Amino acid sequence: MAFGGRTGGAAVDVVVVGGGVIGCAVARKAALGGLSVVVVERGRPGAEASSAAAGMLSPLAEANEPGAFLDLLLRARAEYPDFVDALRSETGADVAYSGAGTLYVALREEDEAELEERLHWQSAAGLGVERLTADEARALEPALSPHVRWALRFAGDHQVDNRRLALALWSAAARAGAEFRLGCDVASVLREGDRVAGVELAGGERIAAEAVVLAGGCWAGRLSGLPRPLPVEPVMGQLVSVETLPPTFRHVVDSPRCYLVPRADGRLIVGATAERVGYRRAVTPAGVMRLLAGALEIAPSLADAPLAETWSGLRPGTPDGLPILGRDPDLSNLLYATGHFRNGILLAPITGEIVGALLLGEDAAVDLAPFAIDRF
Numbered sequence: 001m002a003f004g005g006r007t008g009g010a011a012v013d014v015v016v017v018g019g020g021v022i023g024c025a026v027a028r029k030a031a032l033g034g035l036s037v038v039v040v041e042r043g044r045p046g047a048e049a050s051s052a053a054a055g056m057l058s059p060l061a062e063a064n065e066p067g068a069f070l071d072l073l074l075r076a077r078a079e080y081p082d083f084v085d086a087l088r089s090e091t092g093a094d095v096a097y098s099g100a101g102t103l104y105v106a107l108r109e110e111d112e113a114e115l116e117e118r119l120h121w122q123s124a125a126g127l128g129v130e131r132l133t134a135d136e137a138r139a140l141e142p143a144l145s146p147h148v149r150w151a152l153r154f155a156g157d158h159q160v161d162n163r164r165l166a167l168a169l170w171s172a173a174a175r176a177g178a179e180f181r182l183g184c185d186v187a188s189v190l191r192e193g194d195r196v197a198g199v200e201l202a203g204g205e206r207i208a209a210e211a212v213v214l215a216g217g218c219w220a221g222r223l224s225g226l227p228r229p230l231p232v233e234p235v236m237g238q239l240v241s242v243e244t245l246p247p248t249f250r251h252v253v254d255s256p257r258c259y260l261v262p263r264a265d266g267r268l269i270v271g272a273t274a275e276r277v278g279y280r281r282a283v284t285p286a287g288v289m290r291l292l293a294g295a296l297e298i299a300p301s302l303a304d305a306p307l308a309e310t311w312s313g314l315r316p317g318t319p320d321g322l323p324i325l326g327r328d329p330d331l332s333n334l335l336y337a338t339g340h341f342r343n344g345i346l347l348a349p350i351t352g353e354i355v356g357a358l359l360l361g362e363d364a365a366v367d368l369a370p371f372a373i374d375r376f
């Protein structure tokens, strides 16, 4: 069932709760499909999980086993180039899509088991992972520490500048006709029988809608009026960047303790912590110390690189680490697009396609059972 063609005096076809990359991607797709869309964002689009990221498009570093989640990540990565082209033609924005691949390095004896396990299942699944000796890894990236033992190479990986992406998606959604209500908290989802009827804002204003999409990241489960618990919890990520000109690395370098993402302008992003400390967001001495220690372990020459920036954001974690996508089983015009945890940047375009398609009455093109809310 599509949501176009308003009935019963509904003001808009779709309210999207949350204006991060996920909410904007859904809003863009729905608006491009001709639906009237309002995005309600409590702060500024892209300020939270969309920023607590470095823009790695790295399925093989993020999935821990074959299966539906890995398949979704791989498909998302494969579809990224077309998405980036479309964004450029819609907005003129360059989101700095680039990639020499990822090197996943073992630096300590205890790291080797994790890399061996990844190598084992990824090779068995024919995923094109390469095992590099320390010398081979250092030939690709001379700044790597002499303590690197060996490495995996994920040659198909890319990255985007996630801040640019958040702005570009906001712009694309707005250009397609989505209206943005910024600085507004949604207090509750309004229900009428077995359907949702819209949302009520914290100040009491109501926005009537044919469909509501929950894309509010770790805040998505805090609304009243939801038909069931929505188990998303904040997982804080702290990040640091340093200036390295000329750039120290070409590849993204990942390790069991931190990752390094080189931007073309010489910034090297060091991320990220994963801290379950509630809705408190901060940059802490302990977090920064851990990140910098991890970075120097990978590349001792970074010790003299000027510190550029520190920041943090809250990712939406779920009990199984998988996103929550698709319709509510009881309220079919309530849709979930949240819980993307560490993979919101990679999964934003495909989530926009999936949830946008549902709003437009089309098939999702992906089996959503593994990501359904009723798996909990």
Ligand code: GLY
Residues within 6 Å of the ligand: 052, 053, 054, 056, 237, 271, 272, 315, 341, 342, 343
């Ligand atoms: N995608 C990596 C992170 O969330 O830290």
